[in-house]
Amino acid sequence: MTTPADIPPTTPTDPSSAAPTPAADPSPPAKGTPSGLSRRGLLGLLGVSATAGFVGGVASVAAAVPRSDSPSVAESYEFYGKNQAGIVTPAQDRLFFASYDMLPTATREDLIELLQDWTFAASRLTQGLDVSETGAVGGSPLLPPDDTGEALGLPASGLTLTFGLGPTLFTAADGTDRYGIADRQPTELRELPLFAFDILEEAQSGGDLCIQACANDPQVALHAIRNLSRIAFGRAHIRWSQLGFGRTSSTSTAQATPRNLFGFKDGTANIMAEDHAAVTRSVWADASGDRGWMAGGTYLVTRKIHMTIETWDRARLEEQENIFGRDKGEGAPLSGTKEFDSPNFDAVRSDGGPAIPVNSHVHLAHPNNNKGAQILRRGYNYVDGNNGLGQLNAGLFFISFQRSPEQFIRIQKKLATDALNEYIRHVGSALFAVPPGCASGGYIGEGLFT
């Protein structure tokens, strides 16, 4: 009963073994991955203390079958690579983002092992596999299952998992070098400055580590964050998290431009994956500008932006369009007629004023008005229920990737005079260094510890 017909029985082995037998089936991520979950990671999943005996453990045989009968290739992204996935990957529809704090007792070795465990688990989850080879139902009936099981039967659904490291991981708030990596901290990786209209909540900001889970099925994104959080048990715990239901930017020319909760197309002028020159110029960090371990990495900014949608909905169409500098239907700059027309900031209206107001969002955010600064936006709409006044707690969970936080800072400072500020409040903020990708057998962030 506990072993369904389609999953072969498993043989209990010693889970402390660092090199489980490769799976017998053709699932790519398990092959060639020398490390499984650490003993600590397994303890997190199993929920037993470090001294408890084991009945079952990591299976050595082919429980590693993909969850779905027919996940199409388009639905899964390779985890290993030069850069982490989930950055220039065409933005998936749904997000679950989690920020973590290390526990006070965690050591440098704990941190390394956590990153190794997360890498191993992510290489499986992104392929539509359970978090370990025994998975949700393949282990012993006398143990908690390794995998929580709510994604059993669901395909990979385009899941990507992107890991980041916060400034406090390098230098704690009290200045201590907890993990012996303070000298590797990039100079740009400092808490963001306070911006105009920031009303930041501590409980929605910062963090030692982060995971961005993007997928086309929210249950798959939740399943990943939930199981990665279990693995972190005893080493790190969730500080804050955010569910996003609708992407607000395209990151590929193959995608239609989505709309934000103000009803406007968003991200028309975003950096697209197909624009290799812009990606190279503005997204990937290199060894010269950063510490060597960040070459092929990037910097991740999150901003939780509450939108006072009930107030916005009372603004007249003309005002809304002047604030964005684009028309609402087509999304064209007010100097043109089509969405992808380049904005002409010299164009004038019949009354002699600028067609695109100087305090409009498109004017202030445009690279031409920010010394060329460009960022890759990858945000999501969110709704966190409603407040006691019957208003929706809704807005934009802004995410951007850039070669240096300075690009974001320059643009955000410029937005101090943005007419849009009347209708938004920044309530959360965080900055993370996103290490480069790793090869099979390596782990995310390994360059920090070598």
Next chain:
Amino acid sequence: MTTPADIPPTTPTDPSSAAPTPAADPSPPAKGTPSGLSRRGLLGLLGVSATAGFVGGVASVAAAVPRSDSPSVAESYEFYGKNQAGIVTPAQDRLFFASYDMLPTATREDLIELLQDWTFAASRLTQGLDVSETGAVGGSPLLPPDDTGEALGLPASGLTLTFGLGPTLFTAADGTDRYGIADRQPTELRELPLFAFDILEEAQSGGDLCIQACANDPQVALHAIRNLSRIAFGRAHIRWSQLGFGRTSSTSTAQATPRNLFGFKDGTANIMAEDHAAVTRSVWADASGDRGWMAGGTYLVTRKIHMTIETWDRARLEEQENIFGRDKGEGAPLSGTKEFDSPNFDAVRSDGGPAIPVNSHVHLAHPNNNKGAQILRRGYNYVDGNNGLGQLNAGLFFISFQRSPEQFIRIQKKLATDALNEYIRHVGSALFAVPPGCASGGYIGEGLFT
């Protein structure tokens, strides 16, 4: 700029006219619908006071084009009909549920007009249309747009909107008959009794009115609730709301059984739309058992059930399966081998005990053990971020439809000894009477006022 090429210019007319010219295009919901939005409903959308002058208003010509170029038939459901949609409709993937309270100043006429306005708007929204004929961009640039616009370009996405009436709408908490309908209140429509393990929060319970928005795109569900809430301005406001991201029950034999956040298949033995006998017997109210105006209606129960998933994830597989009475992989009752095997409560294990424990969920909830009581479940998984302890605020937003609340009450009382109670807390509860559907030209709840 404010009138994109694909939407013809509109002619401002007097919005207080009760019968706008039918749309010239072939969109079915606009045709044959004699009523548009009331003046009050338009004021809610436009955000101007009742005495303010109008510049634009309801357009008389063909702005009522479907939002998407090619919404397939399967993606939209007819709003008008004998029963409301969203009940036996195959459960869509996403939910946004909102409960409303009437404002203290609202009159009987306000309530009637609100139901008429909601009916008119719902007949459009479910077809992938904007909330009014002028919509998001077709009105005057000097007015706020009627529609908030975030669903522009999105198809109907299977949207259904289901309206319900709470006990307090008929008889206020202080016993007053605010709307002259107290004598129409069904005897069964009373606040649910307190059940074992209820830890109800007032802010997540009850309500005078409700709208269940289900769709395959969460942005479409949000757009509907948001615009219906705007229309309610000055008459009703949101009391509580809930976003659900993954359906936890099938309501059609064509659907695969989904999994809840405990990782188990849920709703295997649910009432399916194809089982007409069960639907007739257990879902639709008739005139004899209820007030006449409820014939073809049903009763809607919502229960917000917090799941202590971190604790559950530490329970061994055997315990998890004994609690549900089903195995985790296949979802078969512990007396059988396949998901749809009928549970055999007389089957015994090798040790002589019952194969399906007597305090298991499947045993206690089964119709055979509840004098035949069956309900149509249509719930959703939810995650409301995390708490300060790093645990996810996650669970099941339970929804059921039944001919009488007594069916739910009988089963829920039986579940007092459910072994699952160790891992769940009921934190929200509500009961609504769901009136029958209406014909084009009528409105939801009309039987109450005639």
